[in-house]
Every structure is written in C-alpha cells, then in structure tokens.
Amino acid sequence: MGYSIVNILGGLLIVTSTMVVVSKNIKHAIRWYAVQSLVLVGLLATLGATTGAKELLMWAGSAFITKVVLVPYILNRAYRKMGEPSDASLKAGLKPAWAICIIAVEVAICFAVVTQISLPTAEVATPALAISFAHFFVGLTCIISQCNIMKQIFGYCLMENGSHVTLALLAPTAPEIIEIGIATDAIFAVIIMSIIVRRIWDDSHSLDARDLSELRG
Structure with a gap:
C-alpha cells in the first residue's frame, strides 16, 4: 500500500512538472513548483513511513522548508524586484502541446x-523511479524550450527535485547531511541565478534569451 501511494505521488510529480514547463507566466510557474515540492515532501514522508527510514522523515521536513517555502520566496522576490514583467512581449517558444509530447516520450523511455x-526498488516503485530519472530530461526540456531566462531556472529546480526522489528511492537510509547538502546547494544556486537574471533585466529590460546574442564571441 505504501509503495502504491509513492507511485501515485510520483505521477503527480510529473503532472506538476509539466505544468511548470507549460505555464504561461512566472507566477503560475512558481505556484506549480511549490505544489510539486509539496508533493515531493509527501512522497518522502510516505517512503519514510513505508521503509521505516527515519532519515527520510527528516528529509521531508528540510524539503518543506527549502523547496516549499524558501525557493518560491526567492523567485517571487526576484520577480517582484523586476516589476513582474509579462511574457506577452517574448517571442514564441516551444508550444505547450509539443512540450507535453516530449515529456511523455521522456517518461516512456525512462520507464x-x-x-x-x-x-x-525498481520492482516495487517502478513508476516513481522512472519519473525521478525522467526529471533530468524534463528539466533540460524546460531550459531549452523556454525563451524566458527566469523560467529556465525552473529547469534546474526540476532536475534537482528528480535527484531527491532518485536518492530517496535508492538510498532511503543515506545520512541526513547528504540531503542538507543538496538542498543548500540548490538554494544558493537559485539565489545566484536570480541575481544574474535581475542584472540582465536591469541592463537590457528583456528576459528573452534570444535577445542576449550580442553576448557571444
């Protein structure tokens, strides 16, 4: 029963990841990322209760603080500092329908x-493990397909969430310090990327990655 819930929550992870990728504005993407992180917390807690690994319960607590609270706060703050620019002025990127098809193929291959x-773990939690692997490719899809450079940050966040699930499934009794290290790295990475995006916005007043071609060479 416990692993069935883990697999269901894994399915919700890929749904929320897809919503992050296809969201039409930053606010919606941030909200969907927060929802996904909450699902991740539930998955870690359920897996911890199922396997009897107290380490995972601590992981769930730290993931709630860092992913559900801190990362969305950091991204929201950076977005407000820029004056909440709209995506309406950006050039058209990958259409949502194509993004959904690509993500579906990635999940199928990983499965x-x-x-x-x-x-x-592969025998009892095949869907969840496949989805955790697929998140690396989903994150790359988000980075490559998005014109908005702030949305590209979410690609990194999705890959990082996938690595959490993979680690939890394959090494549920790993020391808590590993989880703390991963979460800390993620927060600092998001802070640094947010600062860079804000500096780009201050200099060019554009979040379109294709407007930065003059930086080449």
Whole structure:
C-alpha cells in the first residue's frame, strides 16, 4: 500500500512538472513548483513511513522548508524586484502541446529503462523511479524550450527535485547531511541565478534569451 501511494505521488510529480514547463507566466510557474515540492515532501514522508527510514522523515521536513517555502520566496522576490514583467512581449517558444509530447516520450523511455534494472526498488516503485530519472530530461526540456531566462531556472529546480526522489528511492537510509547538502546547494544556486537574471533585466529590460546574442564571441 505504501509503495502504491509513492507511485501515485510520483505521477503527480510529473503532472506538476509539466505544468511548470507549460505555464504561461512566472507566477503560475512558481505556484506549480511549490505544489510539486509539496508533493515531493509527501512522497518522502510516505517512503519514510513505508521503509521505516527515519532519515527520510527528516528529509521531508528540510524539503518543506527549502523547496516549499524558501525557493518560491526567492523567485517571487526576484520577480517582484523586476516589476513582474509579462511574457506577452517574448517571442514564441516551444508550444505547450509539443512540450507535453516530449515529456511523455521522456517518461516512456525512462520507464522502459527502469524495467530492465534489477533492483528491489525498481520492482516495487517502478513508476516513481522512472519519473525521478525522467526529471533530468524534463528539466533540460524546460531550459531549452523556454525563451524566458527566469523560467529556465525552473529547469534546474526540476532536475534537482528528480535527484531527491532518485536518492530517496535508492538510498532511503543515506545520512541526513547528504540531503542538507543538496538542498543548500540548490538554494544558493537559485539565489545566484536570480541575481544574474535581475542584472540582465536591469541592463537590457528583456528576459528573452534570444535577445542576449550580442553576448557571444
């Protein structure tokens, strides 16, 4: 029963990731990321209760603080500092329908790979493990497909969430310091990327990655 809930929550992770990628503005993307992080907390807590790993319960608590609270706050603050610029002025990027199709293919490929892995976790939590692997590619899709350079930050965040799930599934009793280290790195990375985006906005008043071509060379 416990692993069934883990797999269901894994399914919700990919749904919320897709919503982050296809969201039409930053505010919606931030909200969907916060929802996804809350699902991640639930997955870690459920997995901890199922396996009896108290470490995962501590991971769930730290993930709530860092991912549900701090990261959305940092992104919201940076967005407000820029005056909440609209995506309406950006050039058209990858259409949502195409993004959804690409994500579906990525999940299907990862599912096919995971079914060939001989691990206890792969036998009881195949969907969740496949989705955690797929998040690396979903994150890349977000980075590559988005014209808004602030939205590209979410690609990194999605990959980082996927790494949390993978680590939790494959090493549920790993020391808490590992989780703390990953979460701390993620927060500092988001802070640095947010500062860079704000500096770009202050200099060019554009969040369109294709407007930065003059920086090449």
